[in-house]
Amino acid sequence: xxxxxxxxxxxxxxxxxxxxxxxxxxxxxxxxxxxxxxxxxxxxxxxxxxxxxxxxxxxxxxxxxxxxxxxxxxxxxxxxxxxxxxxxxxxxxxxxxxxxxxxxxxxxxxxxxxxxxxxxxxxxxxxxxxxxxxxxxxxxxxxxxxxxxxxxxxxxxxxxxxxxxxxxxxxxxxxxxxxxxxxxxxxxxxxxxxxxxxxxxxxxxxxxxxxxxxxxxxxxxxxxxxxxxxxxxxxxxxxxxxxxxxxxxxxxxxxxxxxxxxxxxxxxxxxxxxxxxxxxxxxxxxxxxxxxxxxxxxxxxxxxxxxxxxxxxxxxxxxxxxxxxxxxxxxxxxxxxxxxxxxxxxxxxxxxxxx
Amino acid sequence: xxxxxxxxxxxxxxxxxxxxxxxxxxxxxxxxxxxxxxxxxxxxxxxxxxxxxxxxxxxxxxxxxxxxxxxxxxxxxxxxxxxxxxxxxxxxxxxxxxxxxxxxxxxxxxxxxx
Numbered sequence: 001x002x003x004x005x006x007x008x009x010x011x012x013x014x015x016x017x018x019x020x021x022x023x024x025x026x027x028x029x030x031x032x033x034x035x036x037x038x039x040x041x042x043x044x045x046x047x048x049x050x051x052x053x054x055x056x057x058x059x060x061x062x063x064x065x066x067x068x069x070x071x072x073x074x075x076x077x078x079x080x081x082x083x084x085x086x087x088x089x090x091x092x093x094x095x096x097x098x099x100x101x102x103x104x105x106x107x108x109x110x111x112x113x114x115x116x117x118x119x120x121x122x123x124x125x126x127x128x129x130x131x132x133x134x135x136x137x138x139x140x141x142x143x144x145x146x147x148x149x150x151x152x153x154x155x156x157x158x159x160x161x162x163x164x165x166x167x168x169x170x171x172x173x174x175x176x177x178x179x180x181x182x183x184x185x186x187x188x189x190x191x192x193x194x195x196x197x198x199x200x201x202x203x204x205x206x207x208x209x210x211x212x213x214x215x216x217x218x219x220x221x222x223x224x225x226x227x228x229x230x231x232x233x234x235x236x237x238x239x240x241x242x243x244x245x246x247x248x249x250x251x252x253x254x255x256x257x258x259x260x261x262x263x264x265x266x267x268x269x270x271x272x273x274x275x276x277x278x279x280x281x282x283x284x285x286x287x288x289x290x291x292x293x294x295x296x297x298x299x300x301x302x303x304x305x306x307x308x309x310x311x312x313x314x315x316x317x318x319x320x321x322x323x324x325x326x327x328x329x330x331x332x333x334x335x336x337x338x339x340x341x342x343x344x345x346x347x348x349x350x351x352x353x354x355x
Numbered sequence: 356x357x358x359x360x361x362x363x364x365x366x367x368x369x370x371x372x373x374x375x376x377x378x379x380x381x382x383x384x385x386x387x388x389x390x391x392x393x394x395x396x397x398x399x400x401x402x403x404x405x406x407x408x409x410x411x412x413x414x415x416x417x418x419x420x421x422x423x424x425x426x427x428x429x430x431x432x433x434x435x436x437x438x439x440x441x442x443x444x445x446x447x448x449x450x451x452x453x454x455x456x457x458x459x460x461x462x463x464x465x466x467x468x469x
Contacts, residue, residue, distance in 0.1 A: 325426055
């Protein structure tokens with residue numbers, strides 16, 4: 001099998017810069033087979049680090065197309081992946097020592113599962129990519145091994161009808177591939193998505209980055225308006241929702257994320273309530289008001305952040321999340337508004353010398 | 356009590372099942388298990404409505420309204436006066452990455468670079 005670089009190719013697939021229109025109607029038979037290795041370099045790991053921290057979110061891409069790993073023959077297996085570096089790198093490093101082809105779909109730099117949910121890792125793109133790469137002329141067999149999590153976007157009966165290739169769903173995790181390939185059957189455990197603490201912890205940076213700016217602004221404003229303790233309370237609410245919540249998720253009672261958030265927020269707000277209640281020099285009503293304010297505000301913020309974490313978990317159904325929104329957003333809003341009003345009331349009282 | 360996840364849109368018509376076992380292969384939560392004659396709906400509340408089973412069932416024995424369970428996207432849609440179910444608002448960025456923080460959508464391990 002020789003590489004044939006199509007003449008007149010504008011190079012959009014080569015540069016990795018703009019793959020948006022790659023291949024589709026603008027291209028005629030880009031047939032170059034690219035090369036991949038199983039070795040992850042320092043640059044790869046650095047890229048993964050940036051991806052985890054949400055730096056240049058859409059920039060972690062590899063060029064779509066057909067890759068050669070090792071020394072494949074026309075009978076070697078074909079694995080399918082996304083053009084997101086973390087997906088592609090997990091696959092190629094798991095396949096160390098295997099001679100095979102990797103067909104990388106254009107998922108716009110999104111990982112397999114998310115892309116499948118959007119349909120970019122999907123039947124149409126798969127059929128097109130088979131056509132562009134000239135896969136039928138490169139391998140003798142007609143079998144593709146897809147990651148199981150690509151299934152929400154791919155209809156295997158349609159793929160076989162339109163391309164002649166049959167689809168086999170491999171395990172959820174690339175690391176299980178060597179074991180899977182011995183028999184081509186997956187154990188129930190290989191088919192399951194879990195959400196262990198490692199997976200939850202890995203999401204923390206992005207959750208934090210997401211809310212960092214408003215949190216810092218609010219903390220600074222509160223520092224000057226109401227002092228360091230209220231500033232600390234704001235930071236605590238955000239850290240509880242974005243760091244503690246993902247870590248403690250399975251251990252907080254009830255199944256609803258919002259309720260878990262209320263519970264966690266209530267617990268972390270207690271020290272602040274106690275501090276204000278014991279605060280010196282405040283008349284009874286003001287002390288009470290000052291103590292109740294964090295009890296209202298912190299759980300509301302934490303619960304909202306907790307509810308938003310549903311989008312990051314691999315098990316919440318749309319129906320359930322919608323039910324949560326209808327159930328909890330009103331109380332969250334009510335508590336937040338009441339808390340802010342109490343805070344303003346206290347601030348105004350202080351300014352007017354009432355307390 | 357405080358469990359919004361009891362009901363889902365998953366519907367299974369066992370009389371149509373031809374026991375090809377695809378649903379048991381694609382479901383990430385073991386909602387279906389293998390039976391002697393046809394697939395068995397084992398634990399419906401575990402369904403996350405990803406749609407993989409219905410899309411890969413060759414005889415339409417499964418129906419589910421698939422969609423991403425992302426509160427952020429749905430709240431954004433509601434606030435902009437759009438239909439919550441339209442999926443118009445992605446989770447995360449404008450380019451519609453999804454998972455909470457936005458790197459990429461539902462399913463988190465989704466964000467794991469599978």
